[in-house]
Amino acid sequence: MLRRFALAFGALLVVTIACEAPAPKPEDAARIYADAWQGASYTAMYDLLTPAAQKRVARDAFVTRYGNIADEMSLTGVAVTPGLATPEQDASQKPIDGRVDVPLTVQYRTTKVDPFTRTVPLILVRQPDKTWRVDWTPEAIVPGLSGDRLVRMTRQVPTRGRIIARDGSELATFGDAFEVGVVPGQIKDEAAMLQSLAPLVGLPEAEIKKRYANGQPDWFMPVRVMPPATPADVRQKLGLIEGVQLRPARVRQYPQGTLAAHVIGYVGVITVEELQKLGPKGYQDGDLVGKTGLEQTLEDVLAGTFGWRLGIVAPDGTQTAILGERVAEQGQDVQLSLDITLQRAAEAALAPEPKAAVVVEDLNTGEILAIASRPSFDPNAFAGGDVATTSRYLTDATRPLFDRATFGQYPTGSSFKMITSFAALREGVLQLGEKVPCPAVWTGYGDKYKQLNHETGDLGPIDLHTALSRSCNTFYYELGKRLNDKDQHLLPSTAKSFGLGKATDIDYVLEAEGFVPTPEQPVPGTAADRVWLPGDATNLAIGQGQLLATPLQMANYVSAVLNDGTLLKPRLVLKIQKRDGTVVKMFERAELGKANTRPQDFAAVRDGMRGVVADRDGTAYFPFLGFSVPVLGKSGTAETAVGKPDGWFIAGAPYGTPTVAVAALAEEVIERPGTFASVNSAAIARKTLAAALHVSP
Missing domain, CATH: 3.30.1390.30 (Penicillin-binding protein 2a; domain 3)
Incomplete structure (x- = not known):
């Protein structure tokens, strides 16, 4: 019987041993720890630490440190891969019983530096219950970290380009x-x-x-x-x-x-x-x-x-x-297209005026050679924190920070009349060589709606050359009426084809769009109750009414007149390059389109513009008297709400083979005997053209 018990006990022992669960592996514990880290479950990671490690670091401190380091790194995630366990060795390189090293290959992904990988030592210790726990040190976060060392993300500030x-x-x-x-x-x-x-x-x-x-x-x-x-x-x-x-x-x-x-x-x-x-x-x-x-x-x-x-x-x-x-x-x-010598001359030309602007454009390329607004300011005051000076700029009633060349929107006055001329010739309401009356008073809509010429005498029938050179308003009132009677959209659409009423598309320069009144929108903004009136057409014909344009737009418009209707894209930025000169991006010559004109009409219009300067009774004869280069241009005086007119002069030179266009504005000129808005703007244009053409002013 005793022998039978021994046999039974032996069989039971075999069965018991066979059913006993396998001992936990350190790699399994490392895998659980790695998964918790990947999920940013820092509390779960802490729960896997040995009791001794938990005595060295409190739960809150552990969780906070991992979180702070993740924030400092701008961490988006980690990928943690455990390796194979190897026994930890003592100083004599003998295995230490119950302690193993499971290396973790950790890829750190952050928003600020490229992903990087480190091998983190993870020491695991077998517990009395045969489970494995982590004997944690700060190096388990990243190699080289200790209790008093920190992870630090340092910003490298680039040098700003010139x-x-x-x-x-x-x-x-x-x-x-x-x-x-x-x-x-x-x-x-x-x-x-x-x-x-x-x-x-x-x-x-x-x-x-x-x-x-x-x-x-x-x-x-x-x-x-x-x-x-x-x-x-x-x-x-x-x-x-x-x-x-x-x-x-x-x-x-x-x-x-x-x-x-x-x-x-x-x-x-x-x-x-x-x-x-x-x-x-x-x-x-x-x-x-x-x-x-x-x-x-x-x-x-x-x-x-x-x-x-x-x-x-x-x-x-x-x-x-x-x-x-x-x-x-x-x-x-x-790198900009600005000619620094010409820019200085252009700004000097503005000096006599309290408020003014000038733009010079290369007719072949559309490059802006000079662009200036007065009054100006010194940007060093802002960069250097000069509060007194910047405060003065901000409160100055003349608005020195306002860029009149690109954001100033002004009625164009008679400088618009080339557009009316092109539209009238194209539509056949004016024939080349035809003469139209230039009375002191125009009554095309009846005596009740009479409109005046700036000259008090009756000039009789005159041709296009004289109408432009002497800037006869009543001649153009008649053309405006004829165009409007045929189709209300003819004149507004022609103005837009010359680039008015929309941005010039110049790169990197913020600009105003100006405004061209149309039958659908006679005034800026929303005015559903405002209808297109006959007077809107005649006002537009001489550049008055609701029409608004910037000096940049006007320079591009006159450039198109001198380029047979080709509207170029203005270019201020020539190229972007690295400090060593390597070109990153070039900005090439570009055409925006063609103005709605007939090729055969340009010679007649430009001849009239030449008369503005060359004819003794031309509106800019005296401002350009003695100038050594033949110029063609158009003056303009525009009424303003404050009662002080704006003066325009847009021009090109040399006549016949022009290379540059200029648009000059004198804002809110106080006119008196000998001082006229358009004469002041012509003086700006003359000095600027002299510098552009390298001749004496």
């Missing part, structure tokens, strides 16, 4: 400067410090105090970046003020000062609204961004792309390891 003229002259660049700041804890006598600092940095004491009010005692609180041209004695005085520190800085610099300021624009400190938009690209509080002009529209090109370096740093800030990096892409240079 804006240069066609000859390479710098219009916008960066210069070495210095930043003035206050360290609150180093202030001994705040009143004395503020009293000394305010006049040197050009800021009110209250503004300075506001800029360091929220700083910690040992923080450097920026007050103002001083321009590169700051006198040495000012810098010396700043360095002697207790509580004030100076540090090197790079500042956007505009070496030409006010030259072409409106099209170049300026940079300023990023706003909260701008940061919401640009933050994902790496911008941070305090960064400089383009605010106006090309600095704004070419921000992506000029600013480049921020780079990032992810590393491990020691408590003293020393970098001990680089984990990943995305190299910054430096800002690219932008």
Whole structure:
């Protein structure tokens, strides 16, 4: 019987052993840990730690550190692959019982640096219940990390690209400067410090105090970046003020000062609204961004792309390891078509006028050789934080920050009359050589609606040449009526075919569209109760009424007149290039279309424009008297709501083989004996053309 019990016990032992579950493998525990990490389940990861590890690091500290590091890395995810377990060895390289190393191959994916892979040591310890748990250290996050070391993402700021003229002259660049700041804890006598600092940095004491009010005692609180041209004695005085520190800085610099300021624009400190938009690209509080002009529209090109370096740093800030990096892409240079000598001459030509603008366009290429608006401003004031000067710009009633060349919209006056001429000839309501009366008073719609010529005498029947050269309004009232009687859309559509009433499509330049009244929309905006009236047509025929155009549009319009109706796309940006000169993008000559004209009519219209300057009774004869190059052009005087007319002169030269077109505007001229709006604008055009053609003004 005893033998039978022994046999039964042996059989039971075999069955028991055969049914016992296999011992847990460390690789299985590592796989569970890896899955939790991939799912950002940091609490679940903590639950897999050994009791000893959990004594070294609290749950909240563990979870918080993983979360903080994920945030610092801008982590989007990790891919974790466990390797094979190998026994951990002691100092004599003997296996340690119950301790194994399961290497984790971890790919870290972030939004700021390229994906990088590291092998993380994961030490697992067999527990009394035969399960395996993680003997965690900070190196299980990333190799090289310790309790007192941190993961740090550092931004690499690219150098902003330059804006240069066609000859390479710098219009916008960066210069070495210095930043003035206050360290609150180093202030001994705040009143004395503020009293000394305010006049040197050009800021009110209250503004300075506001800029360091929220700083910690040992923080450097920026007050103002001083321009590169700051006198040495000012810098010396700043360095002697207790509580004030100076540090090197790079500042956007505009070496030409006010030259072409409106099209170049300026940079300023990023706003909260701008940061919401640009933050994902790496911008941070305090960064400089383009605010106006090309600095704004070419921000992506000029600013480049921020780079990032992810590393491990020691408590003293020393970098001990680089984990990943995305190299910054430096800002690219932008070369403009501006002729810097001509630009200076154009701005000098505007100087006698309080408010004016001028645009010069190359007739062969559409390149803008000069574009100027007066009054102007110095963008260095904005880049350097000169509050007093920028405040003056912002409150000046003449609006020096307003770009009249591209955003100013003005009635064109008689400079529009070439369009009326082309439409009338094309539609047969005027024949070449035909003479139309030029009375002092036109009564085509009856005496009740009479309209006046600017000359008080009756000139009798005159041809197109004389009508243009003497700018007879009543001649053009009659043409406007004839066109409108045939089809109300004829004149408005012809104006639009010359590029009026719509943007010129110039690259990277913000511009107004102007307005051409039509039967469907006689006035700007929505006016459903306003119908097209006969007077709208006659007003349009002489460039009055609701018609509005910018100087840029007018330069492009006269360019089309001189180019046999070809409407070119204006070009200010010639190319985008890297700092080493490698071309990234070229902007080639482009045509926008053809004006709605007949080829045989251009000679007659241009002959009339020549008469404006060459005929003794031409409206611009005296302003161009003695000019050495034959010019053709058209003057215009436009009524304004304030009672002070705007003066236009649009022109080209040389007559017969023109190479450049110019549009000059004198805004709200106070006319008096000897001073007339169109004469003032003709003077601007003359001086500008002289510089463009390299002749004496």
